[in-house]
Amino acid sequence: MNKQTLINCYQQIKPFVHRTPVLTSHLINDIVGADLFFKCENFQKMGAFKMRGATNAIIQLNKEQKSKGVVTHSSGNFAQALSLAAKSLGIKAYIVMPNSAPQVKVDAVIGYGGVVTHCESTLEARENAASQISQKSGATFIHPSNDLDVIIGNSTACLELLEDVADLDYIFTPVGGGGLIAGTALAAHYFGKNCKVIGGEPFEADDAYRSLISGKIETNKTANTIADGLRTQLGDINFPIIQKHVERIIRVQEHEIIDAMRLIYERLKIVIEPSSAVALAAVLKEKEQFKNKKIGVILSGGNIDLSKLPF
Amino acid sequence: MNKQTLINCYQQIKPFVHRTPVLTSHLINDIVGADLFFKCENFQKMGAFKMRGATNAIIQLNKEQKSKGVVTHSSGNFAQALSLAAKSLGIKAYIVMPNSAPQVKVDAVIGYGGVVTHCESTLEARENAASQISQKSGATFIHPSNDLDVIIGNSTACLELLEDVADLDYIFTPVGGGGLIAGTALAAHYFGKNCKVIGGEPFEADDAYRSLISGKIETNKTANTIADGLRTQLGDINFPIIQKHVERIIRVQEHEIIDAMRLIYERLKIVIEPSSAVALAAVLKEKEQFKNKKIGVILSGGNIDLSKLPF
Numbered sequence: 001m002n003k004q005t006l007i008n009c010y011q012q013i014k015p016f017v018h019r020t021p022v023l024t025s026h027l028i029n030d031i032v033g034a035d036l037f038f039k040c041e042n043f044q045k046m047g048a049f050k051m052r053g054a055t056n057a058i059i060q061l062n063k064e065q066k067s068k069g070v071v072t073h074s075s076g077n078f079a080q081a082l083s084l085a086a087k088s089l090g091i092k093a094y095i096v097m098p099n100s101a102p103q104v105k106v107d108a109v110i111g112y113g114g115v116v117t118h119c120e121s122t123l124e125a126r127e128n129a130a131s132q133i134s135q136k137s138g139a140t141f142i143h144p145s146n147d148l149d150v151i152i153g154n155s156t157a158c159l160e161l162l163e164d165v166a167d168l169d170y171i172f173t174p175v176g177g178g179g180l181i182a183g184t185a186l187a188a189h190y191f192g193k194n195c196k197v198i199g200g201e202p203f204e205a206d207d208a209y210r211s212l213i214s215g216k217i218e219t220n221k222t223a224n225t226i227a228d229g230l231r232t233q234l235g236d237i238n239f240p241i242i243q244k245h246v247e248r249i250i251r252v253q254e255h256e257i258i259d260a261m262r263l264i265y266e267r268l269k270i271v272i273e274p275s276s277a278v279a280l281a282a283v284l285k286e287k288e289q290f291k292n293k294k295i296g297v298i299l300s301g302g303n304i305d306l307s308k309l310p311f
Numbered sequence: 312m313n314k315q316t317l318i319n320c321y322q323q324i325k326p327f328v329h330r331t332p333v334l335t336s337h338l339i340n341d342i343v344g345a346d347l348f349f350k351c352e353n354f355q356k357m358g359a360f361k362m363r364g365a366t367n368a369i370i371q372l373n374k375e376q377k378s379k380g381v382v383t384h385s386s387g388n389f390a391q392a393l394s395l396a397a398k399s400l401g402i403k404a405y406i407v408m409p410n411s412a413p414q415v416k417v418d419a420v421i422g423y424g425g426v427v428t429h430c431e432s433t434l435e436a437r438e439n440a441a442s443q444i445s446q447k448s449g450a451t452f453i454h455p456s457n458d459l460d461v462i463i464g465n466s467t468a469c470l471e472l473l474e475d476v477a478d479l480d481y482i483f484t485p486v487g488g489g490g491l492i493a494g495t496a497l498a499a500h501y502f503g504k505n506c507k508v509i510g511g512e513p514f515e516a517d518d519a520y521r522s523l524i525s526g527k528i529e530t531n532k533t534a535n536t537i538a539d540g541l542r543t544q545l546g547d548i549n550f551p552i553i554q555k556h557v558e559r560i561i562r563v564q565e566h567e568i569i570d571a572m573r574l575i576y577e578r579l580k581i582v583i584e585p586s587s588a589v590a591l592a593a594v595l596k597e598k599e600q601f602k603n604k605k606i607g608v609i610l611s612g613g614n615i616d617l618s619k620l621p622f
Contacts, residue, residue: 023354043334043580047580262617265582265617266582269353269354269358269581269582269583269613270580270581271576271577271581272580302580306573306576306577306620306622307622309617309620311617311618
């Protein structure tokens with residue numbers, strides 16, 4: 001993989017994704033003491049950056065693979081992303097969803113044309129169900145975050161951001177499964193001008209923070225965070241990229257996530273999901289370190305149950 | 312006043328206001344059966360279209376008037392708008408606010424440099440306080456909606472929208488004091504291609520609807536609507552413009568306002584105040600009438616207490 005791989009990916013997925021806007025707020029800049037540029041993936045198709053990775057993963061399949069479809073297990077944004085990307089590209093998507101998944105998410109997947117299979121809520125049950133579907137149908141399994149083509153697809157949000165604001169000193173992303181920050185770090189490496197990538201991660205699910213310290217993939221015993229998209233684990237494909245290209249990870253408390261989320265609703269006037277707020281919470285947490293810098297912040301998505309807002 | 316008046320106004324206020332984006336949603340289009348274009352004044356400076364009218368009203372003052380400042384009475388967006396516009400143009404703004412105004416709004420006005428005077432909550436007390444300030448300081452009184460320069464300033468949101476989407480069949484706005492719909496109707500008249508303007512108004516404060524039928528300015532005995540920006544009355548300057556240039560007004564129920572508001576949060580992923588949702592609620596109410604049309608919807612503002620969302 002090299003710079004050209006990312007450029008090729010961007011050209012290929014372009015017709016199927018939105019180029020999302022970059023927003024700014026004088027007031028948030030004043031609070032931080034730096035210039036912040038928010039890349040609004042909440043405005044992406046189906047409401048999250050995951051559309052980019054899902055689209056690229058499907059495009060990179062060969063003709064025979066495409067004819068047999070794709071399969072994943074997810075109760076979150078990747079289920080919707082893979083369903084919609086598959087629909088856009090005219091192939092079949094099988095989605096394994098735990099019985100515990102909210103009906104609204106199941107309906108969204110079905111709305112995008114995904115074929116849903118329900119299973120128990122354990123990771124083992126999900127993996128078994130996906131594996132069975134794959135064996136039976138020949139569908140290719142696509143992991144939501146630990147897949148190189150997904151990571152490269154995700155990199156295009158940062159690529160666009162650097163096209164709009166070329167001289168960013170830092171880019172912050174939330175860290176969950178690691179697919180967004182790994183892609184962002186690749187794009188910052190190839191297209192930034194000494195642009196450092198920093199992750200924001202909840203204390204309640206800080207596997208990536210601990211993994212960077214120990215040098216091996218650590219797990220979360222619990223993941224009791226409002227940032228529901230970040231309850232997942234790093235994988236063996238994205239972790240080496242993160243080790244090589246991510247500057248560091250800043251952990252944040254739950255109340256800091258909620259405060260950052262509220263600031264974005266009140267000042268940017270946009271709807272984001274809690275996971276998206278973790279990146280700004282990380283900037284705010286150590287704002288003294290970033291005085292007068294130019295900082296990109298990737299807002300990962302906007303899919304939230306509005307009846308469960310924390311304010 | 313003619314077409315050139317609006318063009319001149321736009322050129323003059325341009326440096327002091329944002330050109331706001333126009334957003335679309337496939338899903339909302341599918342629901343309505345038409346193509347909708349949302350003009351996002353929630354992203355305007357201080358969070359509402361009122362910034363446009365306030366800025367123009369100040370710009371049109373002569374040098375001596377400017378030296379003595381401006382005064383208004385408002386507990387809502389116009390208080391903030393006049394304060395910020397005055398600050399941008401280097402003049403003084405006196406704002407009369409009722410004792411009942413939330414502290415957060417008072418703080419916002421003070422934050423923008425407005426000089427706040429508190430008074431009782433009645434209209435009479437407000438008008439008296441504003442009148443006294445005007446006499447004492449020589450400040451020019453600017454009415455939030457019943458002022459021709461305010462109306463012309465407000466027209467620039469529609470002017471921009473028609474620059475972006477020239478062939479709109481309809482433009483919907485909420486109707487409160489009448490300053491937004493009057494300005495919109497002027498811009499649609501001068502710059503649209505047979506573009507009709509329709510107002511959305513809550514049943515709970517339907518003075519404009521009744522005024523158009525009776526041919527004289529009607530009042531609201533109560534105004535018990537969630538759309539707090541629309542609890543105000545038409546005035547003698549905007550009413551004749553509305554009579555001449557507005558097609559009609561569609562009234563909506565409170566639950567329809569809330570449903571439209573939720574649709575905008577969920578699908579456009581943006582934060583709006585309840586008054587903004589009234590325009591979409593009106594489109595939805597009579598959607599059969601607007602099949603396959605191109606419809607502009609002006610989202611008037613995004614200043615809302617997030618702890619009081621109706622969902």
